[in-house]
Amino acid sequence: MYDNFFRKITTINYIIYARLSKEEQGKSKEDQSRSIKNQIIMCKNYIEEEKKLYQDCHFIEVAILKDDGISGTTFDREDFQKLVSLIEQKKANMVITKDLSRLGRDHIQTDDYIEKWFPEHNVRYVSIMENIDTYVDSVSNEIAPIINWSNENFARQTSKKIKRTFKNYRDTGKWTGGEPPLGYQIDERNKYHLVIEPKGKEIVERIFKLALENNSLDKIAKILTDDKVPIPSLMKKSKRKIITETWSSQTIKNILKNEIYTGNMVQGKTTRLNHKSKKIIYLPKEQWSITKNTHEAIIDQETFNNVQLIFKSNKNKTIKSYDYLLKGIIKCHECKHLIGIQHYKNRSKNYTICSFYRKHGNKKSGCTAHRFAYDEIESLVLKSIKNNCLKYVDKTNMLNILKKQDYAFEQENNLRKKVDKCHKEIEILNKELDDIYEDKLKGIISIEQFQRIIKSKQKDLEYEQNQLKRYYYDLEKILKVQSEDQNVNKIVNDFLTISKPNKLLIVKLIDKISLSENGTINIYYKIKPPR
Numbered sequence: 001m002y003d004n005f006f007r008k009i010t011t012i013n014y015i016i017y018a019r020l021s022k023e024e025q026g027k028s029k030e031d032q033s034r035s036i037k038n039q040i041i042m043c044k045n046y047i048e049e050e051k052k053l054y055q056d057c058h059f060i061e062v063a064i065l066k067d068d069g070i071s072g073t074t075f076d077r078e079d080f081q082k083l084v085s086l087i088e089q090k091k092a093n094m095v096i097t098k099d100l101s102r103l104g105r106d107h108i109q110t111d112d113y114i115e116k117w118f119p120e121h122n123v124r125y126v127s128i129m130e131n132i133d134t135y136v137d138s139v140s141n142e143i144a145p146i147i148n149w150s151n152e153n154f155a156r157q158t159s160k161k162i163k164r165t166f167k168n169y170r171d172t173g174k175w176t177g178g179e180p181p182l183g184y185q186i187d188e189r190n191k192y193h194l195v196i197e198p199k200g201k202e203i204v205e206r207i208f209k210l211a212l213e214n215n216s217l218d219k220i221a222k223i224l225t226d227d228k229v230p231i232p233s234l235m236k237k238s239k240r241k242i243i244t245e246t247w248s249s250q251t252i253k254n255i256l257k258n259e260i261y262t263g264n265m266v267q268g269k270t271t272r273l274n275h276k277s278k279k280i281i282y283l284p285k286e287q288w289s290i291t292k293n294t295h296e297a298i299i300d301q302e303t304f305n306n307v308q309l310i311f312k313s314n315k316n317k318t319i320k321s322y323d324y325l326l327k328g329i330i331k332c333h334e335c336k337h338l339i340g341i342q343h344y345k346n347r348s349k350n351y352t353i354c355s356f357y358r359k360h361g362n363k364k365s366g367c368t369a370h371r372f373a374y375d376e377i378e379s380l381v382l383k384s385i386k387n388n389c390l391k392y393v394d395k396t397n398m399l400n401i402l403k404k405q406d407y408a409f410e411q412e413n414n415l416r417k418k419v420d421k422c423h424k425e426i427e428i429l430n431k432e433l434d435d436i437y438e439d440k441l442k443g444i445i446s447i448e449q450f451q452r453i454i455k456s457k458q459k460d461l462e463y464e465q466n467q468l469k470r471y472y473y474d475l476e477k478i479l480k481v482q483s484e485d486q487n488v489n490k491i492v493n494d495f496l497t498i499s500k501p502n503k504l505l506i507v508k509l510i511d512k513i514s515l516s517e518n519g520t521i522n523i524y525y526k527i528k529p530p531r
């Protein structure tokens with residue numbers, strides 16, 4: 001079971017809350033107590049069912065609370081206040097009532113509790129009769145416009161169904177995010193699918209090309225601005241107010257880091273508890289929903305990875321007009337800080353210097369200058385890399401690599417078939433779920449039947465989705481191994497054939513270089529030695 005942040009939680013501290021409704025207040029004391037008793041039994045039964053459903057969870061009854069309902073229009077009831085205080089003390093994370101009217105008669109305030117207060121306190125609220133479950137409901141903010149028009153009960157049920165479907169769409173990689181990113185537009189024939197928007201595509205390609213040539217974000221932004229390339233919000237004819245027509249480095253960065261350009265659907269980076277809550281939550285990467293190959297790629301995976309590599313190596317450096325091949329890669333062996341390169345206009349040589357020493361001096365940093373002629377270091381490093389590359393080529397038995405590739409290719413094909421089958425199953429299950437909701441709305445099936453069928457279908461769906469995830473995981477592993485051998489060969493060959501190595505090749509080969517006080521250079525490679 002997951003709470004609203006989609007974290008896995010294993011201990012469910014639940015409160016059962018019962019209350020007499022307006023009609024019951026006129027009845028005899030005996031009837032009243034029977035009503036309360038029945039409500040509690042129903043809630044307890046529900047919990048028993050939950051226990052079966054979530055066997056890895058631990059259910060703890062925190063309290064059974066009951067109010068007589070005389071003060072039902074306000075939330076000033078004694079036991080209700082106890083409930084509030086227990087939740088505020090974080091002693092409970094689930095509240096269950098027989099029906100919604102038990103919570104309160106004031107609809108606005110009741111809604112507020114369900115849609116805002118409970119979710120914000122990470123409390124799952126369940127109302128058995130109306131089939132309300134805030135755990136199922138509070139999925140994401142994309143659905144907000146749909147909820148807003150759903151004031152009536154019927155519409156409300158429909159919206160829940162749509163919301164759930166949305167979540168499934170997202171899991172199977174359908175576009176649900178509104179305005180697509182630069183370079184894409186929504187497919188006219190299928191609103192969940194993205195297609196290329198040619199003008200934007202050109203700009204995106206240009207940005208990636210400029211980044212590969214090791215231009216800084218600022219520089220790319222400047223080039224585009226100077227060329228009067230329209231900024232994304234102008235391209236999209238967005239209703240947003242256009243403040244500036246200058247490209248910002250942040251916009252460039254967002255584009256360069258967006259995996260969507262490789263044909264993978266990345267969604268769900270942020271969430272809101274629900275539409276009434278303003279709090280935006282940034283989810284960790286493991287919780288993003290990423291589906292591979294859902295639309296045409298603009299940037300191939302290799303280019304994308306290369307740009308991310310350059311990003312990483314440039315992270316620590318300040319933008320200056322001189323760029324050295326090994327800038328940002330050399331680290332101080334003694335203090336582990338970056339080794340900078342000092343350029344003197346009036347001198348012919350450039351020198352390395354420990355950046356920590358430069359900033360704080362010997363006394364405060366405890367480090368020394370690490371001052372060496374940069375050009376000499378560079379040529380020593382390149383010579384050493386070259387020797388290692390030659391050794392690599394010598395040892396590599398090409399025939400073995402080809403054999404391995406054949407086997408991996410077969411495995412890959414099998415997995416792809418399985419993935420296709422899974423996608424089809426999921427589509428069918430989704431359609432079946434939709435039909436059942438229809439049947440329920442039309443009153444063809446009873447609530448009990450409905451709940452039973454839904455539970456079993458959802459289990460099937462969950463199973464298929466887990467399978468899919470596993471297949472994708474395996475597939476990724478195979479593709480990685482497959483491309484690793486090819487890649488290393490290519491990089492090594494490139495390095496040996498190219499006359500002057502560029503920064504990209506260096507960051508592909510080298511993790512870091514350490515330079516010590518006495519001038520010893522250690523090179524840490526990214527690639528593994530030949531197997």
Ligand SMILES: [Zn+2]
Pocket residue numbers: 332333334335336337354355356357367368
């Ligand atoms: Zn140092």
